[in-house]
Amino acid sequence: MPSPVRTLRGRALSPSRESPSLERWDDALIEIDELGRITSIAAAPPGCPVAVSHPGCVLMPGLVDVHLHFPQTRVIGSAAGPLLEWLERSVFPEEARFAEPLYASAVATEFCDAMIAQGTTCAAIYSSSHPIATELLFGELDRRGLRATVGPALMDRNAPAEVLLAAEPALAACAALIQRWHGHDRGRLRMSIVPRFALSCSAALMRGAADLAAEHGLWIQTHIAENHAEIEATAQAFPAAKDYLAVYEDHGLVGARTILAHCIWLSDSEWDRVAAAEATVAHCPDSNFFLGSGRMALGHASRRGIEVGLGTDIGAGRSFSVRRIAASAYDNALIVGAPASAEALLWLATTGGARAIGLGEVVGRLAVGFDADVIAVPLPPVDDAGLVDALIFRHDAPPVEATYVRGLRV
Ligand SMILES: [Zn+2]
Known part of the structure; x- marks a missing residue:
């Protein structure tokens, strides 16, 4: 049985608790425990030794x-x-x-x-x-x-x-x-x-x-x-x-x-x-x-x-x-x-x-206490203002680069 990744780093986006707002991080460090739960998500500190997990991708909830x-x-x-x-x-x-x-x-x-x-x-x-x-x-x-x-x-x-x-x-x-x-x-x-x-x-x-x-x-x-x-x-x-x-x-x-x-x-x-x-x-x-x-x-x-x-x-x-x-x-x-x-x-x-489907406190957001169900989506060459539009409307963009459930790459 593989073990879950313990950290993910990169540009990230997550829904807030209430629709329709989204939280964004230019460079987030996500920490994950052995059960695959998010224990911390915050801006990566200066000099952060963790490598960017999926260069060119945005991390978001599955x-x-x-x-x-x-x-x-x-x-x-x-x-x-x-x-x-x-x-x-x-x-x-x-x-x-x-x-x-x-x-x-x-x-x-x-x-x-x-x-x-x-x-x-x-x-x-x-x-x-x-x-x-x-x-x-x-x-x-x-x-x-x-x-x-x-x-x-x-x-x-x-x-x-x-x-x-x-x-x-x-x-x-x-x-x-x-x-x-x-x-x-x-x-x-x-x-x-x-x-x-x-x-x-x-x-x-x-x-x-x-x-x-x-x-x-x-x-x-x-x-x-x-x-x-x-x-x-x-x-x-x-x-x-x-x-x-x-x-x-x-x-x-x-x-x-x-x-x-x-x-x-x-x-x-x-x-x-x-x-x-x-x-x-x-x-x-x-x-x-x-x-x-x-x-x-x-x-x-x-x-x-x-x-x-x-x-x-x-x-x-x-x-x-x-x-x-x-x-x-x-x-x-x-x-x-x-x-x-x-x-x-x-x-x-x-x-x-x-x-x-009754899992609103378990998945669907990148937040502390949530399971690390995360995807890495290849990032179109857009600035922050165009990011969400690009994620949804560019049908010709490639599908996801990586899919994780509880921190395990599936
Ligand atoms: Zn049907």
């Missing part, structure tokens, strides 16, 4: 991706939207392949490679419905040293048989995965409960999933209000529910450990209830553009104090780069008439995402 699908790694860019047709044509046939362990293993390696290459140190991940694929993904995330919150996509209806699993065996498999992985390596890996979306789930599956999450204090991830046809089909499938959010509320799935992806077409009442429940939001603008789903206005969440993180939503999203998703969020904000600054979006890409 990026946090609050929504992506492991079994869609190989169908990125499969242009067959809108949502429900895309699931039928591109996604379900691909996800069916994850019943095969060799296939799932190979893709797990690619998936972790892609996260590391883009500087994503922490992610909230949907696996396929297959317990074996989820087990293999956990194993690969563990070996590679990444931080993640993962669950198999729970689905027992409205899809091909190859991707369905009945409520009882699915929940039993979740229980086994919880025993094996939840809290692994001081909480670096966490199991989560992932009803794919209401249309894929029977009432019994959703209730059982909610009970399991409550019993073990697990995060719940699901999709909501992404597309008009999906919303209409959900209303027909659950005629007793007053709206889409109510389907999840009625089955015990909405609380302070629930992350809701998309949220494009929520009503004011639904937004108010998301806020009251202290649920959080995964904003996935690139996916929303690609499938033509629509545009979520960040203001709905920020006005109500709802925590928001950025999701690549691989494979409807087209890039593992959370920086690129921040650029997409910028475009999205302009279109809805409520511009967001690059600083605010970088904040969402790091500490915002960490807070949205």
Whole structure:
């Protein structure tokens, strides 16, 4: 087992506690303890004997991706939207392949490679419905040293048989995965409960999933209000529910450990209830553009104090780069008439995402007491004023030079 680096030195940038401000250091010295926690960050003293760790790079917190699908790694860019047709044509046939362990293993390696290459140190991940694929993904995330919150996509209806699993065996498999992985390596890996979306789930599956999450204090991830046809089909499938959010509320799935992806077409009442429940939001603008789903206005969440993180939503999203998703969020904000600054979006890409999955006191900032999840990003030739713009908007710039989790280079 390698040991973590004990110091990093270089130009550095970190979100402050409150959005959207950032702290910057021209030449920072970051000290890290044997557990991989930051014990000090300050300007390097004159004559500092520590060499600059990654010349030409800026050090910043690892990026946090609050929504992506492991079994869609190989169908990125499969242009067959809108949502429900895309699931039928591109996604379900691909996800069916994850019943095969060799296939799932190979893709797990690619998936972790892609996260590391883009500087994503922490992610909230949907696996396929297959317990074996989820087990293999956990194993690969563990070996590679990444931080993640993962669950198999729970689905027992409205899809091909190859991707369905009945409520009882699915929940039993979740229980086994919880025993094996939840809290692994001081909480670096966490199991989560992932009803794919209401249309894929029977009432019994959703209730059982909610009970399991409550019993073990697990995060719940699901999709909501992404597309008009999906919303209409959900209303027909659950005629007793007053709206889409109510389907999840009625089955015990909405609380302070629930992350809701998309949220494009929520009503004011639904937004108010998301806020009251202290649920959080995964904003996935690139996916929303690609499938033509629509545009979520960040203001709905920020006005109500709802925590928001950025999701690549691989494979409807087209890039593992959370920086690129921040650029997409910028475009999205302009279109809805409520511009967001690059600083605010970088904040969402790091500490915002960490807070949205309950890790806001652990990662997402370079600060004393936080884990040293750090990336070294090759620095474009810009002065301080242009630094954040360059980090987010220069799509042609190289990806990260180094990715560390708890001070260990992954
Ligand atoms: Zn998704």
